[in-house]
């Protein structure tokens with residue numbers, strides 16, 4: 001075939017393709033967006049926005065996500081004595097305890113975050129978290145001996161995971177797991193996956209302010225716009241983030257803390273000193289998955305601003321926005337965070 005004929009043919013074919021694409025777009029059914037409203041799960045509230053070809057698909061997607069929340073809460077809650085984590089906490093020093101694949105996956109991921117954060121993130125903080133929880137309930141601060149005792153039972157290296165049999169074992173007596181810093185993120189990712197599988201083309205899953213968004217948003221802006229709460233003032237947004245296929249998680253003492261003897265204590269504890277974390281009042285992580293964002297937000301809360309920032313700068317596709325406790329009106333960000341900060345006025 002002559003070069004010129006080939007070119008004409010190619011042009012005709014690509015022209016046709018463009019026309020077909022236009023017709024197809026014109027004929028594409030209108031998408032609907034469903035707001036699920038609030039569901040109670042994992043000690044907080046969950047909400048979903050689902051973009052789907054029709055209402056029935058969107059409703060089905062919400063149902064599938066709620067089933068995921070229920071399943072994960074039943075497996076991983078440390079408040080529920082019948083959960084698998086509670087069972088592990090009772091028996092895993094005596095013998096290896098078999099767990100579901102979901103639980104095992106979270107434990108494996110948690111250990112990776114411990115390694116990455118040099119132990120700042122550690123799901124074996126259970127005994128220390130329990131101690132501070134009792135302090136909150138009784139309004140009496142723990143003694144240094146109590147803190148030392150609880151701290152001696154902490155250490156991710158004493159957690160023995162057997163991938164072949166999916167079992168968990170404790171090397172130290174009195175160890176206890178607490179998935180409070182990672183389970184929400186895992187549940188968000190799994191719920192988003194269920195929503196996608198149910199036929200949605202876009203969506204947002206939020207559990208207690210941690211969230212993931214994916215695919216299409218139906219707003220005027222092509223991105224998902226997310227308001228970041230100002231830790232210094234309820235009902236106030238610090239900034240807006242424009243996100244596509246990204247997760248955000250915030251850890252900090254602004255929503256949950258205890259005042260004992262006039263001092264504020266975070267619900268996040270340092271696994272090494274067994275003290276409550278103190279330097280940062282808010283840590284927001286933007287990451288590809290909610291589990292990653294959730295765990296890293298907790299890790300950075302423990303590491304503090306310098307080490308925390310340094311860690312996040314080493315991880316691809318992950319950014320941080322931090323607020324120090326003593327400078328509540330300023331925020332620090334990693335070098336790439338600005339790409340997500342949306343420059344429209346924030347709504348208060």
Ligand code: ADP
Nearest residue numbers: 120121122123125178180181251267268269298
């Ligand atoms: P939030 O629950 O406010 O979203 P996080 O995601 O940071 O905050 O989770 C905090 C929870 O994680 C605590 O309530 C506790 O259950 C658990 N936790 C506390 N300290 C640590 C730690 N150093 N590593 C892992 N988990 C922790």
Ligand code: MG
Nearest residue numbers: 249250251294
């Ligand atoms: Mg979190």
